Amino acid sequence: MSADRVSYTLDSTLETVNNAEETASRMAAEAGFDDEEVMKISMAVREAAVNAVLHGNAYDPNKKVTLAFERTPRDLVIVIRDQGKGLDASKIPDPLAPDNLMKTSGRGIFLIRSFMDVVEIHPSHTGTEFRMIKHVPGNAADSKEAPQ
Amino acid sequence: MSMKSSTRQVDGVTIVDLSGRITLGEGSVVLRDTVRDLLSKGQKKILLNLGDVNYIDSSGIGELVSAFTTAKNQGGELKLLNLTKKVHDLLQITKLYTVFDVKEDEAAGVKSFSK
Numbered sequence: 132m133s134a135d136r137v138s139y140t141l142d143s144t145l146e147t148v149n150n151a152e153e154t155a156s157r158m159a160a161e162a163g164f165d166d167e168e169v170m171k172i173s174m175a176v177r178e179a180a181v182n183a184v185l186h187g188n189a190y191d192p193n194k195k196v197t198l199a200f201e202r203t204p205r206d207l208v209i210v211i212r213d214q215g216k217g218l219d220a221s222k223i224p225d226p227l228a229p230d231n232l233m234k235t236s237g238r239g240i241f242l243i244r245s246f247m248d249v250v251e252i253h254p255s256h257t258g259t260e261f262r263m264i265k266h267v268p269g270n271a272a273d274s275k276e277a278p279q
Numbered sequence: 280m281s282m283k284s285s286t287r288q289v290d291g292v293t294i295v296d297l298s299g300r301i302t303l304g305e306g307s308v309v310l311r312d313t314v315r316d317l318l319s320k321g322q323k324k325i326l327l328n329l330g331d332v333n334y335i336d337s338s339g340i341g342e343l344v345s346a347f348t349t350a351k352n353q354g355g356e357l358k359l360l361n362l363t364k365k366v367h368d369l370l371q372i373t374k375l376y377t378v379f380d381v382k383e384d385e386a387a388g389v390k391s392f393s394k
Contacts, residue, residue, distance in 0.1 A: 145304050170365065177336055181303055227374050233348060235341035238373055242337055245372055 138199035143188035143213075151180035151198050155209065158200045162207045162267055171246035172207065172265050178239040179211040179261040187213025187259055204267070211261045217254035282306035282332070284313045292324045292389045293317055294360070298331035301339030310339070314346040314357070323355030324392045326382070330361030335369055347379060356380075360388050 139154070141147040155176035159169040180196065188194035194214040201208040224231050226238045244250050249264035282299035295313055300306045317325055327346070335343070343359075350357035358380040362370070370376040382388030 148303065174336060177302075181336070181338070185303075232374060232378065233344055235345045235348075236337070238337040238340055241373070242369075 135202040136199065138197060141196045141198060143184045143190050143192065143194050143196060145184070147184055147196055148177060148180045151196075151211070152177040154198070154200070158202070158209075159207060159265070162202055164207075164265070164268070168265070168268075172209075175243045175246040175263055176209055176211070178243050179209075179263065182218070182239055182261070183211050183213035183215075183259070186218065187215030189215065202267075206267060207265045209261075209263045209265075211263075212258055214258045217256055218252065218259040219254060220252045282309045284309050286313070286317070289385075289389050291394075292326055292392050293322045294326045294328055294385070294389070296328045296331070300334040300336075301332055301342060302334065302336045303338035307338050307342040310342045310346060314349060318350060318353050318355060323350065323353065325350055325355065325357045326360050326385075326388050326392075327357065328360045328385070329363065329366055332366060333363060335366055340369060340373060340375065343379070344375065356392055358382055358388060358391065360385060 141150065152173045156169055156173040159172040164172060176198075180198070183196045184190065188196065191214075197210075197212045199210045201210075220240065223240055224237055226232070226234065226241045231237065240252075243261070243263065247263040248266050249262075251262040253260040253262065282297060282301055282305065285296050287294050287296070295317070297310065301310055314325065317323075327343075347357050360382045362381060367376070370379065370381075380391070382391060
């Protein structure tokens with residue numbers, strides 16, 4: 132299968148969060164993931180979209196969220212970018228720490244990391260980019276690398 | 280799909296039957312308003328039936344924590360009933376499964392509340 136890429140530019144609204152989740156669910160299913168993995172991927176995208184809309188762009192109607200999906204034989208690559216001030220991931224508290232366990236927020240990025248194979252967070256003064264990768268099960272690339 | 284909530288009384292315990300999604304926005308607000316309304320009316324033994332809740336995001340998890348803490352701080356008890364596998368797994372990986380009092384059987388859940 133050749134690389135297949137699609138991207139969207141979306142408003143900073145809750146509707147964007149729901150659309151991102153639904154699109155991720157469809158793309159993941161088309162890429163061949165089973166129902167459980169589809170749920171994990173769509174939830175990771177939802178959480179990243181929530182982060183972009185709420186914490187990045189703060190619902191600013193002048194700021195956009197870009198969402199891109201790329202399918203390769205090996206991976207489903209999803210990139211979400213906002214136009215906020217840039218997230219400092221090192222300052223995000225560990226939601227599993229005893230002192231944080233009963234907090235009512237702060238679990239989104241933890242869930243993203245739990246559900247995706249690779250998560251890169253690239254903050255800058257013009258926004259934050261989440262690059263998330265899920266390896267496609269039984270992909271052609273794996274077959275090529277298998278011992279002869 | 281939005282979330283629906285209905286309540287019923289069984290032996291002094293308020294069972295809240297929830298269905299749909301507890302996510303940022305409407306679903307979380309419905310849960311918050313329902314629990315706060317019950318507590319304000321003095322109904323402090325609350326069993327949240329999540330059997331028909333098919334999706335919870337981090338905001339929804341936060342609302343469950345908030346509902347649990349709010350009930351406890353007002354001298355009440357809030358327990359969870361009939362978790363789906365998805366919700367069960369989410370509470371496991373966030374280490375909240377042992378924080379909540381989770382019941383699998385409604386009758387036993389009702390009896391478990393202090394008299």
